[in-house]
């Protein structure tokens with residue numbers, strides 16, 4: 435059946451009406467529209483598709499689980515949930531072993547904020563300029579971009595923003611009234627900015643000194659994307675709170691807020707989500723994590739990311755200000771708006787993303803085959819070189 439959205443404006447709230455490919459099928463990094471045209475996905479739905487579209491082991495796990503038990507709340511023992519949680523905490527540093535499950539990145543952040551406020555008895559949250567943490571009111575209060583915040587003000591009080599990678603600003607802002615310092619190890623939506631060496635260690639030291647909690651938002655960087663299973667591993671800095679979502683369940687909606695027993699012991703009040711930890715998402719998550727580990731996908735992300743970065747580093751400096759990123763989370767900052775380039779790439783069959791007005795963001799599925807990645811890079815080189 436054809437998607438009416440491709441012919442006239444769809445009823446989806448917020449739909450801009452700009453005609454976009456109407457996608458009906460996917461495999462790995464390949465997507466097909468309803469006319470049978472093939473596209474290469476260089477955006478993986480903002481990092482959801484680290485395992486690509488329809489990863490076979492996730493599809494099989496979902497099919498099996500759907501036939502056995504589709505839903506059951508967290509009040510019951512559900513073996514598939516236990517298996518998934520055991521697998522997840524088995525991949526994390528030993529003290530990160532308490533997990534709250536939800537359904538999206540913003541919910542994972544929302545839970546982190548509530549846990550930090552409750553466990554510390556403090557209200558202040560420090561986040562970074564250019565940071566993105568989601569769009570529910572708490573997570574939006576931690577998000578930096580003015581256009582996203584302003585229409586919904588007043589937001590939650592107590593949030594302040596400091597320049598990313600500025601240790602002095604962070605040290606000054608985080609004090610004895612701070613509940614949570616929330617950072618992305620690599621800022622994704624904000625333009626692909628990587629934490630400088632020493633920055634996260636300074637964040638750890640300052641939060642420990644003043645009794646604040648350190649939260650890493652790895653909703654976009656998590657699960658092998660940056661060349662490590664979790665980006666924070668690169669710097670050897672362990673947070674008190676870790677938020678995950680996007681690719682965690684291989685394409686099925688999920689959110690996770692991971693913390694320590696020490697933090698859990700200080701948590702007062704309650705937090706809950708009806709669908710959080712549902713058997714379907716847990717089965718998908720267990721299968722997805724098992725596939726990532728089996729295939730050591732972080733190594734592939736590192737190798738393909740280095741290759742892509744090296745190629746992109748030869749783009750003409752009169753059009754490109756900087757190429758940056760880690761693993762297969764790369765940003766190409768142009769000296770002009772990125773929207774026309776994205777449209778030209780789409781016409782050529784390559785679907786990429788912006789990160790702000792001037793940054794081309796590449797975060798393809800980690801399973802992308804080398805020919806598709808090479809073809810995508812060639813298209814970018816040709817379009818940018820064309821002027």
Ligand SMILES: Cc1ncc(COP(=O)(O)O)c(C=O)c1O
Pocket residue numbers: 480538539540541543566567568569618622623651652653654655679680
């Ligand atoms: C770092 C980060 N945190 C939170 C979110 C919000 O996730 P979701 O869209 O699943 O609510 C995003 C989404 O892009 C993100 O990149």
